Structure formats: C-alpha cells, structure tokens
Amino acid sequence: GIQVEQSPPDLILQEGANSTLRCNFSDSVNNLQWFHQNPWGQLINLFYIPSGTKQNGRLSATTVATERYSLLYISSSQTTDSGVYFCAVQKGGSEKLVFGKGTKLTVNP
Amino acid sequence: GAGVSQSPRYKVAKRGQDVALRCDPISGHVSLFWYQQALGQGPEFLTYFQNEAQLDKSGLPSDRFFAERPEGSVSTLKIQRTQQEDSAVYLCASSLGWRSNQPQHFGDGTRLSIL
Numbered sequence: 090g091i092q093v094e095q096s097p098p099d100l101i102l103q104e105g106a107n108s109t110l111r112c113n114f115s116d117s118v119n120n121l122q123w124f125h126q127n128p129w130g131q132l133i134n135l136f137y138i139p140s141g142t143k144q145n146g147r148l149s150a151t152t153v154a155t156e157r158y159s160l161l162y163i164s165s166s167q168t169t170d171s172g173v174y175f176c177a178v179q180k181g182g183s184e185k186l187v188f189g190k191g192t193k194l195t196v197n198p
Numbered sequence: 199g200a201g202v203s204q205s206p207r208y209k210v211a212k213r214g215q216d217v218a219l220r221c222d223p224i225s226g227h228v229s230l231f232w233y234q235q236a237l238g239q240g241p242e243f244l245t246y247f248q249n250e251a252q253l254d255k256s257g258l259p260s261d262r263f264f265a266e267r268p269e270g271s272v273s274t275l276k277i278q279r280t281q282q283e284d285s286a287v288y289l290c291a292s293s294l295g296w297r298s299n300q301p302q303h304f305g306d307g308t309r310l311s312i313l
Contacts (some may be wrong), residue, residue, distance in 0.1 A: 122301055130309070185243035190239065
C-alpha cells in the first residue's frame with residue numbers, strides 16, 4: 090500500500106519561531122489532508138490540499154503532487170500550536186485515509 | 199449537530215466483555231469511516247460506509263470487530279470478547295459525498311481501556 094513519511098518526528102521551538110513540516114508519499118493521491126491533534130486528543134482539520142498552496146492565518150501548506158510531497162508552514166508559533174501534526178493521503182480507488190506517524194511539536198514560552 | 203459526535207468519550211471494560219461505540223456523523227454526510235489509534239501512532243483505517251452499505255471492511259483486525267449503519271446515519275462499532283490489545287482510541291469520521299475528493303471530518307474519539 091501507499092507509504093506516508095513525515096519529518097521531523099519531533100520538533101521543539103521557542104514561541105515566535107517559524108517551522109516547516111514535511112510529508113512524503115509513495116504514490117499519486119486524490120486527497121491530502123493536514124491535521125493537528127491537540128493534547129486532549131482532538132483531531133482538527135487544518136488543510137484539505139491535494140495540490141497547490143493554501144493559507145489560513147499563521148499556517149500555510151503546499152502540495153507538489155507531481156513530486157509527491159507536501160509542506161506545512163507554521164509562522165510565529167504559539168504554545169497553543171503544540172501537539173502532533175499528521176499528514177494523511179487518499180489514493181484513487183480507495184476511500185480510506187492513510188496517515189503518517191506524525192510530527193510532535195512542542196512550543197515553549 | 200455541527201460536528202461528528204462520538205459516545206462514550208471513555209469506556210473501561212474487563213477482558214472478555216463486549217463493547218459498543220456510537221458515532222453520529224455530520225448531518226447529510228454520506229460517507230462514514232472508523233479508525234483505530236494506538237498510543238503514539240497515527241490513526242489506522244478500520245471500515246467505511248457509504249450510506250448504509252459497508253463498502254470496505256479490510257481494516258477490521260478480527261471477526262470480533264463488527265460495524266453497522268442500518269439507516270445510513272448513526273453507526274455503531276461493536277467489539278466482542280474484548281482483549282487487552284483492543285485498548286486504543288476509536289475515531290469516527292464523515293465526509294459529504296461519495297467521491298474521494300472530499301475532506302474527512304473527525305469526532306473526538308472514544309478512548310477504550312481493556313483491563
């Protein structure tokens with residue numbers, strides 16, 4: 090099946106710093122979503138981005154489908170950004186999302 | 199409701215007991231998914247419904263796991279004769295249409311602990 094690799098696995102930042110999270114996938118996809126899982130376990134939709142670039146406040150994402158990767162940018166990080174960021178993809182012919190192992194982000198005050 | 203609702207939020211059961219987990223999808227969403235998330239891992243697919251039809255159950259780990267969505271809305275995931283390895287968070291998601299290019303929206307999950 091399709092493989093999803095996220096890097097880095099862990100990231101520690103000081104409040105106010107910027108960061109880039111990466112997601113590589115092994116095959117062409119119909120759907121790609123970025124999620125934030127907060128410390129309470131809630132999985133929050135950040136972006137639905139099978140291709141192109143989107144921005145939402147301090148967050149933005151870019152997916153280059155032809156090169157099979159996506160990037161999530163976090164600018165001016167805040168302590169509330171802490172948690173685990175997951176990339177998940179959906180391959181054509183299958184409805185399920187396949188998740189990466191996540192990037193655990195800790196933002197210190 | 200505004201989002202996907204799951205109940206109970208927490209469930210503790212003794213090994214060997216049967217459990218039932220409920221999911222209320224977003225109103226009007228045709229597709230419904232169940233995922234299992236072990237501690238420290240990403241969610242893994244269990245099963246998928248389009249309306250009341252269960253179209254993919256390839257992720258169910260054993261025949262002790264059973265899911266249904268009889269009227270195409272609320273879904274129940276049932277685990278029979280629970281084992282300790284069933285301890286995990288069970289997440290439900292729904293999406294608007296039957297095409298794969300629709301985002302999935304997740305509930306808060308049910309945290310299941312088997313003693």
